[in-house]
Amino acid sequence: MSNPLQENVLANPVGTTLDRYIMRKQSEFPFATGELSQLLRDIALAGKIINREVNRAGLIDIAGAFGNQNIQGEQQQKLDVVANIRFIRALKNGGQACAILSEEEDDIIYTGNDQGKYVVAMDPLDGSSNIDVNVSIGTIFSIYRRVTPVGTQATREDFLQGGRKQVAAGYVLYGSSTMLVYTTGHGVAGFTYENSLGEFFLSHPEIRIPQDGATFSCNEGYWYQYPESIRAYLTTCKQRGYSGRYIGSLVADFHRNLFKGGIYLYPPTEKTPEGKLRLLYECYPLALLIEQAGGQAQSGHEAILDIEPVYFHQRCPIYVGSTDMVKEVLSLANAAHEAAC
Numbered sequence: 001m002s003n004p005l006q007e008n009v010l011a012n013p014v015g016t017t018l019d020r021y022i023m024r025k026q027s028e029f030p031f032a033t034g035e036l037s038q039l040l041r042d043i044a045l046a047g048k049i050i051n052r053e054v055n056r057a058g059l060i061d062i063a064g065a066f067g068n069q070n071i072q073g074e075q076q077q078k079l080d081v082v083a084n085i086r087f088i089r090a091l092k093n094g095g096q097a098c099a100i101l102s103e104e105e106d107d108i109i110y111t112g113n114d115q116g117k118y119v120v121a122m123d124p125l126d127g128s129s130n131i132d133v134n135v136s137i138g139t140i141f142s143i144y145r146r147v148t149p150v151g152t153q154a155t156r157e158d159f160l161q162g163g164r165k166q167v168a169a170g171y172v173l174y175g176s177s178t179m180l181v182y183t184t185g186h187g188v189a190g191f192t193y194e195n196s197l198g199e200f201f202l203s204h205p206e207i208r209i210p211q212d213g214a215t216f217s218c219n220e221g222y223w224y225q226y227p228e229s230i231r232a233y234l235t236t237c238k239q240r241g242y243s244g245r246y247i248g249s250l251v252a253d254f255h256r257n258l259f260k261g262g263i264y265l266y267p268p269t270e271k272t273p274e275g276k277l278r279l280l281y282e283c284y285p286l287a288l289l290i291e292q293a294g295g296q297a298q299s300g301h302e303a304i305l306d307i308e309p310v311y312f313h314q315r316c317p318i319y320v321g322s323t324d325m326v327k328e329v330l331s332l333a334n335a336a337h338e339a340a341c
């Protein structure tokens with residue numbers, strides 16, 4: 001007969017670690033060789049290291065601008081640079097990624113692992129404008145199986161395969177808790193970081209976004225730069241009494257809508273006529289996640305995952321979230337388009 005202590009411990013298992021979950025998922029694919037599993041572990045490790053830097057950002061000298069501009073013409077923050085270095089190093093040491101594309105670097109980063117079967121596109125630190133003010137930020141990643149022969153150097157073709165060729169995608173959210181959310185094309189799972197054990201534990205096995213929502217996320221500071229159809233949509237949302245929520249960190253706004261329902265909009269503006277967000281390491285990975293969770297991601301003309309990739313730091317408008325809300329934006333945009341023709 002077990003005593004109360006044993007019963008209590010037996011009744012409270014610590015949970016499924018990310019490692020165990022990856023192994024369990026791998027065993028569902030008889031031909032899996034473990035390289036993608038190892039790559040996901042490497043990304044989780046980099047996420048843990050950046051989490052440590054983010055948590056003590058105020059204590060150590062990584063606040064503020066780094067003093068360089070990246071290829072986007074944006075002032076790099078110190079934490080952008082730190083996160084970039086940490087991720088590249090973790091992927092180099094992991095040995096599975098033969099090349100990386102980063103928001104913070106102009107061109108392909110070769111890891112020296114030419115035997116690696118995968119390439120990774122990443123936004124090492126998303127929500128840079130929020131770094132110094134202790135607001136949630138994140139890391140976004142997208143993984144492809146290379147198309148160039150193993151043993152050779154990766155080329156731009158490996159990165160410009162198109163959104164539907166992603167074999168995995170996800171993000172790490174550094175918020176009130178740190179979470180890793182990813183998909184390998186078989187649903188979306190979320191893991192919460194347990195600091196004291198240094199482990200990610202499965203906390204959200206099958207994430208599904210609600211079909212509809214009552215929250216809209218966009219920077220209304222650009223109201224007068226938005227297309228008329230978007231202003232019409234936002235006006236309708238307000239007339240319905242929907243909530244406006246805008247953190248200014250794409251990962252954090254996306255995460256909230258993923259769990260609660262809602263829509264994130266970054267339309268074309270006069271300042272960014274093609275949209276602001278980057279196709280390869282912001283829009284594609286979140287579009288794969290949202291479709292796997294039952295939502296939609298559109299550019300106003302087509303599904304984000306169907307946009308043809310032409311160059312590395314390509315931008316596009318994005319409307320992503322609950323299906324009913326994205327569909328409504330599209331129908332207004334199409335009506336405006338037809339009226340203009």
Ligand SMILES: O=P(O)(O)OC[C@H]1O[C@](O)(COP(=O)(O)O)[C@@H](O)[C@@H]1O
Nearest residue numbers: 123125126127128129219248249250
């Ligand atoms: O300040 P704006 O124009 O509203 O843009 C905010 C958006 O830009 C971003 O900060 C762009 O990402 P980075 O921080 O990785 O450059 C998104 O996270 C965010 O949603």
Ligand SMILES: [Mg+2]
Nearest residue numbers: 123126127282
């Ligand atoms: Mg970003």
Ligand SMILES: [Mg+2]
Nearest residue numbers: 103123125126
């Ligand atoms: Mg960034």
